[in-house]
Amino acid sequence: MEFRLEDIDPDEIERRLAVVEPLTDSVRGLIDAVIRSEVDDAVLDRARARIDEITAELRVHQKPGGYGTPFTRDLRGMPWGNAATGLRNPIAPPLRPEHGAGVSTGSVHLGAAYEGPGGLVHGGVLALLMDQLVGECASTIVNMPHFTGTLTVRYLRPTKLGRVDLRAEVTGTQDRKTFVHVEVRDREGVTADGEAIMIRPKDFPGRDEVLAAIARTP
Numbered sequence: 001m002e003f004r005l006e007d008i009d010p011d012e013i014e015r016r017l018a019v020v021e022p023l024t025d026s027v028r029g030l031i032d033a034v035i036r037s038e039v040d041d042a043v044l045d046r047a048r049a050r051i052d053e054i055t056a057e058l059r060v061h062q063k064p065g066g067y068g069t070p071f072t073r074d075l076r077g078m079p080w081g082n083a084a085t086g087l088r089n090p091i092a093p094p095l096r097p098e099h100g101a102g103v104s105t106g107s108v109h110l111g112a113a114y115e116g117p118g119g120l121v122h123g124g125v126l127a128l129l130m131d132q133l134v135g136e137c138a139s140t141i142v143n144m145p146h147f148t149g150t151l152t153v154r155y156l157r158p159t160k161l162g163r164v165d166l167r168a169e170v171t172g173t174q175d176r177k178t179f180v181h182v183e184v185r186d187r188e189g190v191t192a193d194g195e196a197i198m199i200r201p202k203d204f205p206g207r208d209e210v211l212a213a214i215a216r217t218p
């Protein structure tokens with residue numbers, strides 16, 4: 001877990017998102033089209049060549065490693081490379097969690113890119129989404145970043161591709177540990193649930209900046 005302060009204002013965040021969110025959405029569309037296209041091999045070959053050209057163009061100037069977790073002085077997070085929520089990550093569905101009193105929720109549309117057994121959501125994808133939501137739930141409610149120490153998942157019945165809703169709730173805290181219950185539903189009801197033990201790490205890169213930003217936020 002590495003946090004990095006990036007001192008930009010809300011207008012600059014919106015400006016960047018106005019450019020990258022449509023790009024990310026286009027690539028999500030591309031991923032879905034590659035999986036489901038039934039065009040002939042020549043068309044697929046031409047598509048590959050054009051995609052390779054675009055990839056080369058984007059690689060001219062790149063960050064080393066991952067995108068990281070920048071945040072602003074007023075603690076607005078920009079984890080745009082995150083595998084579950086990243087607004088610059090076409091692999092992310094993306095989950096957009098909302099946080100209330102002790103509860104976090106989020107809904108996603110899981111299409112062909114998230115399939116495990118035919119027509120059903122991959123169990124690892126559900127664990128990914130649960131992991132993210134319990135992480136944000138514990139971090140937001142206790143107001144400090146938390147790592148997942150243990151996440152136990154019970155797959156109760158198959159989850160159909162399509163709309164999936166998640167809900168996480170803090171059930172207790174003990175020193176640096178926060179306990180979170182999480183549930184997943186498809187259109188027919190609960191399909192999986194989980195229990196997480198979230199740990200507030202003693203130290204992590206950017207900790208002092210995060211603490212200063214928390215102190216500044218009302």
Ligand SMILES: CCCCCCCCCCCCCCCC(=O)SCCNC(=O)CCNC(=O)[C@H](O)C(C)(C)COP(=O)(O)OP(=O)(O)OC[C@H]1O[C@@H](n2cnc3c(N)ncnc32)[C@H](O)[C@@H]1OP(=O)(O)O
Nearest residue numbers: 131132135136139143144145147148149150197199201202
């Ligand atoms: C608004 C403010 C926020 C700002 C906004 C930020 C938002 C931020 C959102 C982040 C959202 C991320 C969402 C993605 C969630 C992931 O994906 S996190 C990535 C997956 N998890 C990991 O990589 C964790 C890897 N493990 C570790 O780094 C370390 O083992 C840990 C978990 C930090 C614990 O290390 P530690 O602090 O040295 O632990 P330690 O002192 O040995 O033990 C402390 C206590 O925890 C218990 N414990 C330790 N390890 C475990 C374990 N694995 N399982 C259960 N219990 C354990 C110990 O038994 C001990 O309990 P007590 O004896 O006190 O009762």
